[in-house]
Amino acid sequence: MSELKTTPEVCGMGHSMKRKEDARFLRGQGKYTDDVVLPGMLHMDIVRSPYAYAKIKSINTDAAMAIPGVHAVITGDVLKQYNLHWMPTLMSDTQMVLPTDTVMYQSQEVAAVIADDRYIAADAVEAVEVEYEPMQAVVDPFKSMQSDAPVLRTDKEGKTDNHIWHWETGDKDSTEKAFQNADVVVKENVYLPRIHVASIETCGCVASFEPAEGKLTVYMTTQAPHAIRTVVALVAGHVGLSEEKIRIISPDIGGGFGGKVPVYPGYVIAIAASVVIGKPVKWVEDRSENLQADSFARDYHMSVELASSSSGKMEALRIKTVADHGYTDAAANPSKYPAGMFSICTGSYDIKNAFTEMDAYYTNKPPGGVAYRCSFRVTEAIHAIERIVDVLAQKLDRDPADLRMQNFIQPEAFPYQSALGWEYDSGDYPRALKLAMDTIGYDDLRKEQAEKRAKGELMGIGLSTFTEVVGAGPSKDFDILGIKMFDSCELRIHPTGKAIARFGTKSQGQGHETTYAQILAEELGIPAAHIQIEEGDTDTAPYGLGTYASRSTPTAGAAAAKAAHKVRDKARKIAAHLLEVSEEDLEWEVGKFYVKGSPEQSKTIQDIAFAAYTNHPQGLEAGLEATHYYDPPNLTFPFGSYICVVDIDPKTAEIKVRRFVAIDDCGNIINPMIVEGQIHGGLTQGLAPAMYEELIYDEDGNILNGNFMDYLLPTAVETPNWETDRTVTPSPHHPLGAKGVAESPTVGAPPAIANAVVDALSHLGVENMDIPITPYKVWQVLKEKGAVA
């Protein structure tokens, strides 16, 4: 966006407005779930399985019940009496709430204790005696797929193997033919390990059932409160919980990143406990529980092939994936997309033939398959393509930037129909890459690298020129459990010209209270400071599918603009009445209607708002408000070009990210400061899996790093000083031209870093390294190649 349409007082789009929500957070007055205290509230703690796969022979709760202050011990058998011991996952699979006979992964919930305080509850957890009969766990999906592997989901009638689903898309035959006729074919196995979103706030809830009214209120760490309300009504309808008596409140959330989309057993048990006991019950998990049992992300084993002409024109892409879903498919993808938007894997390149297929398997590991700050499975897809493009460049002895430029979808080709069925809305990839190269001084860096190499020093330059796909999504294709993925805004203008707007989304740090206010300010001319934004309470906010997959701006942001337009339509009628002219004689300019040709005759939005309650035209309803449910016509396709420079100490194999330039294009920008902040955070969550994070299991299914001492989140010391800039290519179909941004960097950063490390080692014959790329891994490679003693 070139110029600002509003003054700093109004603070519409494009202003770096300081965040409204900061006021409470800076003073320690945010209200997160664990801050909620209700009269008579009890505390819940959970007994978890030490084994990855075991029969439960007995559970003895006597000693726990004997502890003063313990109210109940809830087991699978107790829940079974209410038929609540199983629940559906968002992917229409099934999941135990509490087991009656078998545990399927380590740290699975086995029983729950309800007590007066958290200390007594923890004592009681220790006192619950569970006798297990361990069985040999199946941890590796390649073992799970063998015909002689034990069938894990014996609860599923007639199931004879561990296969969950097969999914494929693209033209298999044409792709096969293109591969046969290609001059050059490269192939690489790329693994994206299990990782965990690890928001600093863990998950939890306070469930409060009031028996007299039959009303259930749940304060809950959820990114999607409305969907949760419906799920609770569907799952617990048979025990008398009816949707009008269910209120889900998502208070302040300490980071979500996809980990707060699923329904975890703990929530369900706490709700059941409150209904049975008739008192509020709080459950907040520990960090270790969070890492060990809540939904994981990634765990894709991808076999990636790319075919090209000898001159480097990419001709075909083929990816075959084995997806490890753990004990159940508890991903949070739109229903029709079991592998999410993986088919964005042709990325930013004009590849005419593509085929991708995937098989998902059960193993004895925690369920999940959620995103880790990315649109559904896009990080996996982009890692595959961005890595294989570099492998091709290496094979052809081409500069990876040059090869990318040659194969980019060109700016004039938009809207672009991809081989795997997406219609990319807009883009200018060469411009973004050029800016990244100029910013970082690409040519000089290549020279420096050559000089260093000659001296035996290890330096690498890595690129990633990715395309994201966000903003799910159009109702014809996108739903979760049948609920269409629209989102909503309900807008009310008060008599004094101030406003309140409520949304179906839920911020977890993205700054919606500021950015939504700015959108409305842009469209109405009411100062953003005077627009109150609320989300997260299902009793007051309009229905929406929540915040994840960078969908808030593409869906709810658009709903805000549309609701504002409806308000404006009515305001026009009122202004015509006040000015005694016809509606057609009026022209809108930010904040007011004026009479065409005589601009001194005007009415501000504030005048009009007042009149809407004090002097509305006869025949027109009083008041000034509107609601809009926005069903996007298409997804949006943000993109970016990242370049990373690493230096590797040849003796210790220590990897240092020297520079990282990120050029992002997310269309028109609502608040540049917030966008930049989102990019910083996303880049750091790209660095994390690229270099540090992986949930590691041994062959018995024991997690080896299930706490914050062993699972490494980057600190300020490891995190480089990100250099960011942008290009702006508006989305043609979004009312604001915006696209969504918060996940682009998580998608784009890992391959840039991996490519940089591989580039530093490429002269030794290294073609690929799986993330996380640790010094130890690099040292092993150096040793193997004889580069260190």
Place this chain on the structure above:
Amino acid sequence: MSKHTVSIDINGTTVTKEVDSRMLLVHFIREELQMTGTHIGCDTSSCGACTILMNGRSVKSCTLYTVQANGKSVKTIEGMEEGGALHPLQEGFHEEHGLQCGFCTPGMIMRAAELLEKNPNPSEEEIRWGISGNLCRCTGYVNIVKAIQYAAEKMQKEAA
């Protein structure tokens, strides 16, 4: 469970209460005093969300028993504002967009308070090492560093 009477100066007010010997200081602050600005993000003393000042030193309140604070003075995020004015650190986090979800923020601010007390003019490197016991999952730290630099500058000006 043995009980102990503790007397702790919290943000300038002395509180006397009977507590279980095993009660963690963070739970005392959050649950007994209902000052919920101090957060809990882990169970291994790794994240720093619970950081407070005890006798002027930044400590992780999840790693101390309440009884260890007996007779000491404790400062939490709720005590940072003075006479209705934000502390320069609070102001810096706002101005430089040093917070997103806000969950790590109180701990970051309390840690930075001691850092600036000891080293009023830290280099970027010193700031980064100085807050390396505090995890933030949202911001990528760049703006947290800037926020602390903002506060350092303002506090030095005020002191001059």
